[in-house]
Amino acid sequence: MTPPSAAPARDRLRIAIQKSGRLAEPARALLSSCGLSWRESRDRLFCYGETLPVDLLLVRDDDIPGLIADGVCDLGIVGRNVLLEQDGERRGIGRAPAFREWRALGFGGCRLALAVPDGWEWRSVSQLAGKRIATSYPALLSQWLATQCIDAKVVVLSGSVEIAPRLGQADAICDLVSSGATLAANQLKPVQTLIESEAVLAGPEQAFDDVRGELADLLLRRLDGALRIRHSKLLLFQAPRSVLPDLLPLLPDAETPTVMQVDGQDSLALQALCHGALTWQRLEELKRAGARGLMVLPVEGMLA
Ligand code: ATP
Numbered sequence: 001m002t003p004p005s006a007a008p009a010r011d012r013l014r015i016a017i018q019k020s021g022r023l024a025e026p027a028r029a030l031l032s033s034c035g036l037s038w039r040e041s042r043d044r045l046f047c048y049g050e051t052l053p054v055d056l057l058l059v060r061d062d063d064i065p066g067l068i069a070d071g072v073c074d075l076g077i078v079g080r081n082v083l084l085e086q087d088g089e090r091r092g093i094g095r096a097p098a099f100r101e102w103r104a105l106g107f108g109g110c111r112l113a114l115a116v117p118d119g120w121e122w123r124s125v126s127q128l129a130g131k132r133i134a135t136s137y138p139a140l141l142s143q144w145l146a147t148q149c150i151d152a153k154v155v156v157l158s159g160s161v162e163i164a165p166r167l168g169q170a171d172a173i174c175d176l177v178s179s180g181a182t183l184a185a186n187q188l189k190p191v192q193t194l195i196e197s198e199a200v201l202a203g204p205e206q207a208f209d210d211v212r213g214e215l216a217d218l219l220l221r222r223l224d225g226a227l228r229i230r231h232s233k234l235l236l237f238q239a240p241r242s243v244l245p246d247l248l249p250l251l252p253d254a255e256t257p258t259v260m261q262v263d264g265q266d267s268l269a270l271q272a273l274c275h276g277a278l279t280w281q282r283l284e285e286l287k288r289a290g291a292r293g294l295m296v297l298p299v300e301g302m303l304a
């Protein structure tokens with residue numbers, strides 16, 4: 001495969017996302033919210049960018065770091081767990097880092113955790129010494145065991161890790177956990193988190209030195225705007241000037257509000273961009289503190 005530095009200059013940006021699975025839809029939705037749209041190809045592997053020269057490649061998530069390393073794709077959306085595992089794998093065999101996390105994207109949240117059978121009385125990680133631990137993340141598990149100075153056997157499995165203890169293949173497991181329901185159904189309990197993960201935008205170590213650099217910058221600016229407003233709402237209300245000191249502490253998640261004087265009165269009109277949930281309870285609290293005419297509006301876009 002051609003290394004990225006030797007790849008011919010390209011005038012379109014190519015982003016790899018998961019073809020199907022947990023990250024597929026949210027990744028597409030996030031990119032669409034950045035104003036991208038695509039013409040679907042018949043083979044459903046490549047989608048040609050219409051609004052901007054940004055194309056999509058639909059692949060298995062495990063292939064994404066390698067596609068970036070080989071310069072086949074410029075960017076990718078993948079779980080941090082996959083990115084770090086493959087980075088660890090490369091380092092383990094003495095290869096240079098070839099990709100890194102560019103942005104955390106706030107979806108696909110999970111953690112890579114150690115889990116042991118329910119019956120274990122868990123006291124400390126030293127109990128893992130001499131045990132067999134099944135995982136699909138051997139690089140990350142081995143690195144962590146080394147930092148803890150624990151000598152345990154890593155049993156590499158590509159799937160169904162959670163049934164390994166019941167099958168007698170391992171004593172404990174190291175796997176992705178979100179709700180913990182799968183572990184519980186297999187009589188396992190999580191005891192130690194190795195990594196907090198979420199979907200990330202991954203890219204090469206170095207910035208692009210052709211037109212893709214400008215496209216990537218444009219995309220990052222839009223992405224930052226989209227991520228910033230994802231859970232944000234615009235709050236509009238009026239209030240007498242005198243109650244302002246009581247109201248502002250009730251908006252700790254708001255950016256500095258815009259305050260306008262309402263003509264000829266001691267009344268102010270305020271607008272605040274709030275990043276936390278604006279529940280009925282919060283609106284009622286604001287009303288009790290003197291706010292009037294409270295209105296919550298969705299935010300469709302933002303460019304800082
Ligand atoms: P592919 O066919 O693309 O290889 P996959 O089966 O490896 O798919 P998914 O199960 O769709 O992948 O998971 C993709 C990513 O979703 C994971 O790498 C992880 O970052 C994230 N994720 C979030 N919650 C969980 C969970 N409970 N279990 C597994 N992955 C999770």
Ligand code: ZN
Pocket residue numbers: 060061062
């Ligand atoms: Zn996968």
